[in-house]
Amino acid sequence: MDSISNFIPTPESIPPARTARSLSLNFSGKQLAVNYHPLNPLLFLLKAARVYPDKVALVHPETPYPRSFTFLVWAQRVQNFAYGLVKRGIRAGDRVAVIAPNSPMIADACHGIIAARGVATFINIRLTTAEVEYIIEHSGCKLILVDREFAGLVKNCMVDTVVCDDSGHANDPYEAFLSDGRRYSRERGWGGLDVEVDENAPATLCYTSGTTGRPKGVLCTLRGTYLAAVANAFEGQMNKDSVYLWLLPMFHAAGWTYPWAATFAFSSQVTLRTVDYPAIWKHFTQSGVTHYCAAPTVQIGIVNDPQARALQRSITAIIAGAAPTASLLGKLEEKGFKAVHVYGLTETYGPFTKSYEQDSWRSLTLEGRSKIIARQGHNFANAEDIRVVQLDLQDGKLVDVPQDGKAVGEIVTRGNIVMQEYFHDPEATRKAFTGGYFHSGDLAVWHADGSVAVVDRSKDIIISGGENASSLAIEQELSSHPDVLEVSVVARQHLKWGERAMAFVKLHPERASRWADRPEEFAADLKAHAKSRLPGFACPEWVLIVNELPKTSTGKILKTELRKRAAKL
Template sequence: MTADNPFESLPRNAANHAALSPTSFLAWSGGVYPDRVALVHGTLRRTWGETYRRCRQLADALTRRGIGKSDVVAIMAPNIPATYEMHFAPAMAGAVLNALNVRLDADTLAFMLDFGGAKMVMVDRQFAPVMAEAIAKLDTPPVVVDIDDPEYDGDEAPIGEIEYEALVAEGDPAFDWQLPEDEWNAISLNFTSGTTGNPKGVVYHHRGAYLNAMTNAMAWDMPTHAVYLWTLPMFHCNGWCFPWTIAAKAGTNVCLRQVAAEPIIDAMARHRVSHYCGAPIVHSMLVNADADQLARIEQTVHGLVAGAAPPAAMIEGMEGIGFSLTHVYGLTETYGPAALCAKHDDWATLSLEARVEKNARQGVRYPTQAALTVVDRETGAEVPHDGETLGELVFAGNIVMKGYLKNPEATAEAFEGGWYHTGDLGVVEADGYIRIADRAKDVIISGGENISSLEVESVLSRHPAIAASAVVARPDDKWGETPCAFIQLREGETATEDEIIAYCRERMAHFKCPRTVVFGPLPTTSTGKVQKYELRTSAAELGA
């Protein structure tokens, strides 16, 4: 005991300290609720006890094949049981999971496998052709494991040296796995979209994954044994950490190979789904679904919507079909959601329009995130809480990435001034809630005036003929830039450019209204986000 500070004489030891890791959630659910259903996939029903044993078995199989600390194991598969198990087994072996985006091309996949140094990759049969092409580009290819999912009826030939179930069988289900020596160790590698050059490798640690998974349940008030539908890709920010959240709640994972209205509604009705997540386009898909089909869903369904402000029409539509929607915000670099629009009881007494305005905000930090604010991009000072002064959204805390793999310059830039800089522009309102105005690169500067593309898109979302819209800058000789709206109409609906422009001019300042309207389907990412970089290229090609 020291004379100056007796508290320092109490050391950390095995009895009072353990590394935080979401793998511990699986051990808990497998031990406490071994007979409860953990995974539903077609006719398959797998309990938590079985899932825990299988993940230990797979972890041992990986270890026997030389996979160890910080080795990368990749997977190219949709939301199926193997993808879920891979969120635990590599970590139990000390390895790092790299869940690959199933919509990527061979060149990008080859870059990711090579840059991440993957030693093994699991490949669902549906994606065997593109993965074979990607692997052929590598000087040192990884070991390839085929996943023969019985729910897939394609005829693609296998490309690996062993099938997934045979690999699992190589291991011991009683494998004595250990928590990481250091919770700062990497648990997963997620690549950004790479819209401006090669994608960056975002590294997550065990501590952050544990905390974000736990906070998902806390912030959403998710009950034990919730039934969760996998509409959100598990490759996207590790499914926003929900593979680990559902283990912590001993819930049921309902797997889904195809994200479309009919299979979503069928799964919700059949399995009495209580929770699901997705980009605005996923929720809009349900709003626009057949009313008779939606009537099959008798329970209250809770949804998380992420990103910039979801269209007002979508929030209204979700209320109309009886779904409870919560708005969250985050990025790949923050493990997915790291902020939410925390609801207040008195909001229920507000008008629909006022509720939509409240719920469309990005809100406040997750309880386990240290800080979220908006700062002046020049001075770094926090902006006043006046709902008007524009700045950049920044995060700090335990649910921010370790950094970018093999990219110290980008890491240092992202963490400049002790904050993670999001690149999103927004304001802080009087109640402390944050509202995004736009991505920095999406602000349209017309005649010296800043125009928020999100504001224009929100107006367009209320047009009865419009299913989806995206607004970007088009070069203009006089104004520098003007808004260009790309619009996808609802099936069977028609509209003209003049009608759309007139609709906007009735509802907002004229200088903010689109000067150009282009009709057609919108390019989207695998998570439903509109690929604005493609639209910016198209707008530039239209000329001034």
């Protein structure tokens, strides 16, 4: 990854001479045991600045003001950031809101807020003003850092605010904030900051999408963030030669801890403000990109973009956020991507399971292999074993379902990379931790090899004539139809069977003209396709072609909206 040669950082971004020798943390002045140091993900950046000070760490290209920073310069900017927070009165445990697309400011914040012992509160840029105001109030944020494009979201918030023009120029208010921090530091360096000594102190506060009610604040610790980042770097096989392209928003579950996974691995990072498919393909072919993370809806856009082609070298495509279809996984493999399917939630720091490749898969067809990769798999590095359970109503204990690939239960887990709590919501925390495990809300089966496969969210199961039909399983099969780009299935009332499946389909743009003015014929064709692959009770009774599927601010399909639409038909 080459740097942007004509960009010159502000003078305050340039570290003093011999800085690399003093990149160490002062853990609140405490004398620690010789065999112990608190797990803090900030350590990764400082080590990278010591070991590879001149390596390009962060590149921000697709913008009117492109720029790049080496690890040493970036570490100085993060230090300035931390002192800037301290100067503005941020103390241990204070929440600092960040509202920005993928850009240097939010990347700085991932490290700088921790360095000042604050709690990084990432807020989704796609929320409404009312939703943002609720999160600001609920979290009790003491300071807001906001990208200029989204400043209107906080115009009514009576909280100290720093606006970023995303320019890197000295007259940018955000750059002024960093320069102010450098002056306030009086060159005391990292040793002048009291870094948190308690590794179980909160590091991030991320809010769930709130599709069924008010969003809940997920509080995660320094220790958990550290361990989850190491796990992500290991499971993704990232190293100093890796180039990570930011398509997953950093505001979503703190970027699944990849802001720290990349620094742990000494990897370069490329930030894109928006999901721009031509720009993505340009970086795939010209910027040495080796890794990226994205939800299935973005992956679908990548493989179906007009510029999509067979890759000259493999790129690791990490998929999570929703269950990928076997069809999508197959298309990624055909283009030369190495599809790595992981599964997790905001409450688990992002991924905590992975579908681990097996030698036996080599003898399978592409479709057969893709169906197995689509399973959620086994527990991650640094994650405790997962279980699929049912709750015994008599004694309240969790009972494992048989590992037969048929019995359905709920995925639960516990251990290093489970959230600390729901912020200011002890009742929701208690409910989520019933039986001493975190309850995901995802229904799954447990296979004989110990791998798990999600069959549905508990609220999305279709009960037809007394049979349980998985909307995800139906979607898997419908998506294999060559003319289907995206599909979502929900339950719709049926006079005879109680419920039947209804499919909302977005057609592939290159094939949509085939079915223009013939929606009934397409519905019949898709139903015939389904009958060859699904039991009768699971086949869709209704098929509706749509231009777009409604999605949450994080790209998940809003089945709540589709259910409302189906109920009106």
